[in-house]
Amino acid sequence: MEQIKIKYFTDKIDKLEYIDGKSDWIDLRASEEVTLKKGEFKLIPLGVAMELPKGYEAHIVPRSSTYKNFGLIQANHCGIVDGSYCGDNDMWRMPVIAMRDTTIHVNDRICQFRIMKNQPRICFEQVDHLEGADRGGFGSTGKN
Numbered sequence: 001m002e003q004i005k006i007k008y009f010t011d012k013i014d015k016l017e018y019i020d021g022k023s024d025w026i027d028l029r030a031s032e033e034v035t036l037k038k039g040e041f042k043l044i045p046l047g048v049a050m051e052l053p054k055g056y057e058a059h060i061v062p063r064s065s066t067y068k069n070f071g072l073i074q075a076n077h078c079g080i081v082d083g084s085y086c087g088d089n090d091m092w093r094m095p096v097i098a099m100r101d102t103t104i105h106v107n108d109r110i111c112q113f114r115i116m117k118n119q120p121r122i123c124f125e126q127v128d129h130l131e132g133a134d135r136g137g138f139g140s141t142g143k144n
């Protein structure tokens, strides 16, 4: 079991819940009411800051129902929360683009996250040629 230190910026949202046996993704909630016009971009405050376990980052994606319920697209497609984003003011936010006029209310569940282990340390070794079998470049397979 991994422990996450969490700070709530408001008592108007439900506490985050890890539901055993359902999904290991954890829903996140809007901590303020946000109204957007069609085509508008805003950051939706999620009302939490966390200190992730050492060696982990978090990935935030929309819920499957987010577009249907709110007409929102997540502007960065997948939000990456670095382990270093762990200070007292490091509130998580969801960048969104509204595809229609919409209002998100306090405590609405709008996205979800999971923690992921950081990738191993890497370094780049520049070479003139690669030894791997050539696949023919982008989009060259799967055509009939």
Ligand SMILES: O=c1ccn([C@H]2C[C@H](O)[C@@H](COP(=O)(O)OP(=O)(O)OP(=O)(O)O)O2)c(=O)[nH]1
Pocket: 060, 076, 078, 079, 080, 081, 082, 083, 084, 085, 091, 092, 093, 094, 095
């Ligand atoms: O959907 C997101 C994506 C990021 N973050 C926070 C956590 C992350 O650690 C920090 C910075 O994100 P990132 O490094 O992806 O953004 P950047 O555009 O490179 O900005 P920065 O200069 O702050 O690194 O913003 C969120 O709250 N929500």
